[in-house]
Amino acid sequence: MENNVLLEIKDLVVEFHTDDSIVHAVNNVNITIHESQTLGLVGETGAGKTTIARTILGILPRPQGKVRQGEIIFEGENILAMNESRLRRLRGNKIAMIFQDPMTALNPIERVGDQIAEAISLHNKVTNAEAALRAMDMLEMVGIPRERFGEFPHQFSGGMKQRVVIAMALACRPRLLLADEPTTALDVTIQAQVLEMMRDLKNKLNTSVLLITHDLGVVASICDSVAVIYAGEIVEYGTVFHVYDNPGHPYTRGLFGSLPELDTDKTRLKPIKGLMPDPTNLPEGCKFCDRCDYAFDRCFKDSPPVVEIEPGHVVRCFLAGKEGE
Amino acid sequence: MPALLEVKDLKKYFKTSNGFLHAVDGVNFTLDEGKTLGVVGESGCGKSTLGRTILHLIDSTGGKIYFEGKDVTDPSRRQLSELRRKMQIIFQDPFSSINPRMSVSETIMEPLQLRGGLRKQEIVERTKELMATVGLAERFWRTYPHELDGGRRQRIGIARALALNPKFIVCDEPVSALDVSIQAQILNLMLDLQEQRGLTYMFVTHDLSVVKYISDDILVMYLGQVVEKAESDELFRMTLHPYSKALLSAIPEPNPHSQRKLISIKGEITSPINPKPGCRFMARCPYVADRCKEPQILEEVMPNHFVACCRCREINDI
Amino acid sequence: MEIKVRKKRTAFGETWHQFKKNRFAVAGLIVVGLVILVAIFAPFIAPYPYDKQDLLNSYAGPSAEHLLGTDKFGRDTFSRLIWGSRNSLIMGLGCVALGSIAGITIGSIAGYFGGKTDNIIMRIMDVFSCVPMLLMCVVIAAILGPSVRNAIIAIAISTTPSAARLIRANILTVREKEFVEAAKAIDAGSAHIILKHIIPNAIAPTIVSTTMNIGNSILSGATLSFIGLGAQPPLAEWGCMLSEGRNFMREHMELVLFPGICIMITVLAFNLFGDGLRDALDPRLKN
Numbered sequence: 001m002e003n004n005v006l007l008e009i010k011d012l013v014v015e016f017h018t019d020d021s022i023v024h025a026v027n028n029v030n031i032t033i034h035e036s037q038t039l040g041l042v043g044e045t046g047a048g049k050t051t052i053a054r055t056i057l058g059i060l061p062r063p064q065g066k067v068r069q070g071e072i073i074f075e076g077e078n079i080l081a082m083n084e085s086r087l088r089r090l091r092g093n094k095i096a097m098i099f100q101d102p103m104t105a106l107n108p109i110e111r112v113g114d115q116i117a118e119a120i121s122l123h124n125k126v127t128n129a130e131a132a133l134r135a136m137d138m139l140e141m142v143g144i145p146r147e148r149f150g151e152f153p154h155q156f157s158g159g160m161k162q163r164v165v166i167a168m169a170l171a172c173r174p175r176l177l178l179a180d181e182p183t184t185a186l187d188v189t190i191q192a193q194v195l196e197m198m199r200d201l202k203n204k205l206n207t208s209v210l211l212i213t214h215d216l217g218v219v220a221s222i223c224d225s226v227a228v229i230y231a232g233e234i235v236e237y238g239t240v241f242h243v244y245d246n247p248g249h250p251y252t253r254g255l256f257g258s259l260p261e262l263d264t265d266k267t268r269l270k271p272i273k274g275l276m277p278d279p280t281n282l283p284e285g286c287k288f289c290d291r292c293d294y295a296f297d298r299c300f301k302d303s304p305p306v307v308e309i310e311p312g313h314v315v316r317c318f319l320a321g322k323e324g325e
Numbered sequence: 326m327p328a329l330l331e332v333k334d335l336k337k338y339f340k341t342s343n344g345f346l347h348a349v350d351g352v353n354f355t356l357d358e359g360k361t362l363g364v365v366g367e368s369g370c371g372k373s374t375l376g377r378t379i380l381h382l383i384d385s386t387g388g389k390i391y392f393e394g395k396d397v398t399d400p401s402r403r404q405l406s407e408l409r410r411k412m413q414i415i416f417q418d419p420f421s422s423i424n425p426r427m428s429v430s431e432t433i434m435e436p437l438q439l440r441g442g443l444r445k446q447e448i449v450e451r452t453k454e455l456m457a458t459v460g461l462a463e464r465f466w467r468t469y470p471h472e473l474d475g476g477r478r479q480r481i482g483i484a485r486a487l488a489l490n491p492k493f494i495v496c497d498e499p500v501s502a503l504d505v506s507i508q509a510q511i512l513n514l515m516l517d518l519q520e521q522r523g524l525t526y527m528f529v530t531h532d533l534s535v536v537k538y539i540s541d542d543i544l545v546m547y548l549g550q551v552v553e554k555a556e557s558d559e560l561f562r563m564t565l566h567p568y569s570k571a572l573l574s575a576i577p578e579p580n581p582h583s584q585r586k587l588i589s590i591k592g593e594i595t596s597p598i599n600p601k602p603g604c605r606f607m608a609r610c611p612y613v614a615d616r617c618k619e620p621q622i623l624e625e626v627m628p629n630h631f632v633a634c635c636r637c638r639e640i641n642d643i
Numbered sequence: 644m645e646i647k648v649r650k651k652r653t654a655f656g657e658t659w660h661q662f663k664k665n666r667f668a669v670a671g672l673i674v675v676g677l678v679i680l681v682a683i684f685a686p687f688i689a690p691y692p693y694d695k696q697d698l699l700n701s702y703a704g705p706s707a708e709h710l711l712g713t714d715k716f717g718r719d720t721f722s723r724l725i726w727g728s729r730n731s732l733i734m735g736l737g738c739v740a741l742g743s744i745a746g747i748t749i750g751s752i753a754g755y756f757g758g759k760t761d762n763i764i765m766r767i768m769d770v771f772s773c774v775p776m777l778l779m780c781v782v783i784a785a786i787l788g789p790s791v792r793n794a795i796i797a798i799a800i801s802t803t804p805s806a807a808r809l810i811r812a813n814i815l816t817v818r819e820k821e822f823v824e825a826a827k828a829i830d831a832g833s834a835h836i837i838l839k840h841i842i843p844n845a846i847a848p849t850i851v852s853t854t855m856n857i858g859n860s861i862l863s864g865a866t867l868s869f870i871g872l873g874a875q876p877p878l879a880e881w882g883c884m885l886s887e888g889r890n891f892m893r894e895h896m897e898l899v900l901f902p903g904i905c906i907m908i909t910v911l912a913f914n915l916f917g918d919g920l921r922d923a924l925d926p927r928l929k930n
Contacts, residue, residue: 019660044504044505044506044507045475045504157593157594159593160593187367187368187531187594188367188531188533188572188575188576189367189571189572189575189590190367190593191575191577192574192575192577192587192589193589195577196587196589214504214505215577216505216579217576217577217578217579218577219579220577220578220579220580220581220583221577221578221581221583240581241581241582244579244580244581245582254506255505255506256579257509258505258506258508258509259505259509259534259579260509260512260534260535260537260538260539261534261578261579262533262534262537262561262573262576262578263578263580268513268516269509269512269513269538270509271506271507271508271509271510271512271513272506272509273510275474275476275477275507276474377824380828382824382827382828405830406830409828409829409830410830412828413828413829414824414825414828416821416824416825417821418821421820421821421822422820422821422822422824422825423822423825424822424826424839424840424843424844425844426843426844427839435826435829435831435839436829436830439829439830439831439835440830482825485825485829486828488829489829
């Protein structure tokens with residue numbers, strides 16, 4: 001990793017307080033994103049992926065969402081210590097986010113071009129004409145003819161809408177793009193088009209991307225590194241080659257075992273037994289202990305350490321690096 | 326032995342203000358007992374409508390449906406009642422497919438109660454059995470669906486479908502709303518049930534890797550028509566139709582070393598309303614020629630391998 | 644990410660849990676409960692019968708004998724207010740019950756079957772909702788004669804269209820849910836599907852609007868009685884009492900003041916209760 005660190009999340013703990021319980025959404029997460037790196041954050045529903053992205057942007061639901069501890073250092077400054085007006089200048093400008101559902105991210109009664117232009121003029125001192133011109137450039141960049149500037153969202157198909165959303169997010173040339181399941185709502189052939197476009201753009205614009213997804217295939221096709229999150233904890237982190245070739249955590253292995261693959265003939269999948277623990281009542285030791293085939297006494301009592309099993313590839317497990325399983 | 330299900334030239338058009346939407350347009354297939362037919366395609370290809378039309382949840386516009394050798398295209402009220410005991414459906418969305426006001430046991434019991442002729446005690450016993458079969462603990466008896474996760478809800482849906490001991494089940498994207506680890510649990514459950522009960526599945530999905538795992542035969546659909554039909558292994562070994570190829574190559578592989586080339590297809594699905602007579606994939610196909618403007622016939626290009634593409638042989642050097 | 648907090652509460656328990664957080668709503672509920680109790684036990688609470696005249700003692704001011712004084716005929720105002728709660732509540736609840744039942748039935752049929760049935764039913768409802776309520780009441784009173792029962796019918800007819808429209812809209816969304824299709828697949832009949840699957844999932848907004856409507860109906864009932872189309876003398880009814888007292892308002896303000904306060908408090912209580920109920924049910928409506 002010769003590049004500079006762009007974003008560093010240190011010991012982040014986020015909780016949601018409801019009437020009679022506390023949801024432990026994010027527990028001691030450490031993530032580092034370097035400049036022009038694409039990090040995939042993989043996990044299942046309720047693992048805390050989106051909460052991390054929202055915390056970075058400072059848009060946790062209030063008053064339920066609370067940051068218990070930790071720091072988020074972006075370009076050398078702690079985001080969590082910033083006031084609202086500083087945050088607003090950061091949002092959409094240096095850090096942008098794409099949401100899963102393109103249908104709700106666009107204002108249905110405003111022309112798409114105007115929506116992009118608005119994002120530009122909000123953070124830059126430009127005339128309306130300049131903003132419109134740049135908005136057209138952005139549209140072209142994501143593969144939409146500039147002539148469609150004046151159309152309304154309902155005149156676009158799902159894939160096209162997601163392109164507009166991406167154009168809007170990239171309009172201010174953000175340093176960091178948070179993409180929350182950007183292709184999940186799309187059909188496979190359209191997903192392939194959007195992923196290809198994102199790959200091109202990422203190289204062209206040098207933007208760092210935090211890609212949140214549940215799809216290990218999407219991560220493999222677009223990310224440099226991957227962090228696997230389970231019940232609010234990062235259980236494995238490394239480059240895609242390291243993690244995919246040599247998954248170290250039983251959960252990561254379980255995920256791969258659960259996938260039906262095209263190239264191999266599996267007669268039966270090997271699912272992970274059981275369910276994700278209730279986030280209001282997490283197990284004491286390793287969060288995965290109830291579902292783990294290799295669990296032993298200690299897993300139920302103590303939280304496992306983070307072990308580096310090869311350079312830059314860390315696993316949160318007692319058994320990590322100890323061969324013989 | 327006749328096939329369990331045979332569908333001939335099945336059509337379903339919906340009337341819209343702009344004309345007829347050809348949701349299912351001339352689909353043919355046969356399905357033997359105990360087998361699984363995978364129906365693959367992207368949203369709007371008519372795969373869900375096909376399943377619902379076969380189950381008579383929607384009336385067909387044309388064509389014939391034969392079940393156990395009998396013509397059931399226009400069933401009488403009594404015939405329909407009987408058919409619905411033998412044909413069932415499992416839905417995609419485990420959140421909207423279960424009545425939130427009914428407890429787990431009430432939902433599973435309902436088909437048994439509606440059938441009549443069973444004593445209360447028998448119904449309770451059968452419900453307990455069904456819950457055990459799909460892996461729902463008895464402590465969920467009085468639980469309401471909003472307290473359960475997607476996987477368990479999907480198990481309720483499966484138990485409800487099994488309650489009347491059907492022979493044939495349409496599975497409409499039953500795992501696509503679930504997380505991978507849960508998806509694998511449900512897929513395995515469905516395979517176990519098939520082995521134990523000799524069930525016949527029509528498995529509708531957009532996910533080619535899932536369909537490969539579970540199906541014996543596969544139909545690839547595009548805009549209401551079957552573009553390719555073959556045995557599962559054969560289809561993945563020799564993908565012949567340009568659309569199937571593109572679909573297959575578009576799946577992101579969970580392998581960072583993957584060398585597979587993406588066959589990018591241009592544009593997006595065209596409108597299914599009043600389609601032109603030619604090949605419906607024409608506008609996006611990299612191999613388009615003049616002949617594609619004529620209607621395409623599903624042709625047996627190789628033994629038991631059907632393709633609806635006039636240029637299939639040249640493209641694939643057969 | 645959805646935060647799923649699993650609570651082991653029934654639908655009712657959950658609603659109650661949300662409801663009791665709203666103090667105004669609870670206060671509303673308590674007042675509503677009190678008024679209903681007073682109405683039920685009126686014969687035991689009221690010191691005098693509602694029509695007991697004491698002509699020698701008319702327009703008496705408040706005293707130990709007559710807590711709130713007497714009216715033109717020397718009838719005890721306090722007793723009449725207590726008896727009046729019966730008629731006013733019957734008017735309010737009766738109209739709403741009748742109107743909602745009719746509305747739910749009509750709206751459910753229209754919503755579930757759709758198409759032509761829907762079109763015909765809803766156009767008829769449109770016609771009904773065009774007629775102003777007062778006009779409707781005058782017509783009905785003219786045909787059937789003025790009475791509490793006929794006033795209830797008139798108000799019920801005028802509330803039916805909005806109730807029908809509300810439930811129909813909700814049914815249209817619930818109808819598309821897959822569990823309805825699942826019920827068809829297990830060979831359930833239309834009546835079973837409507838009663839067991841659709842209405843229970845579409846009824847919540849109707850419950851709320853019905854509760855909110857009770858206040859309005861009490862007002863409408865009072866209005867009708869006030870103009871002489873509802874409760875007839877010597878029956879005690881708050882609107883009726885207002886009407887009787889209005890001629891002597893300058894000299895004996897208490898004759899209109901007390902029934903007015905009763906109407907206001909009761910209507911307010913029902914509205915607060917309805918508001919709280921809506922807030923309590925709302926989070927459930929969203930999912």
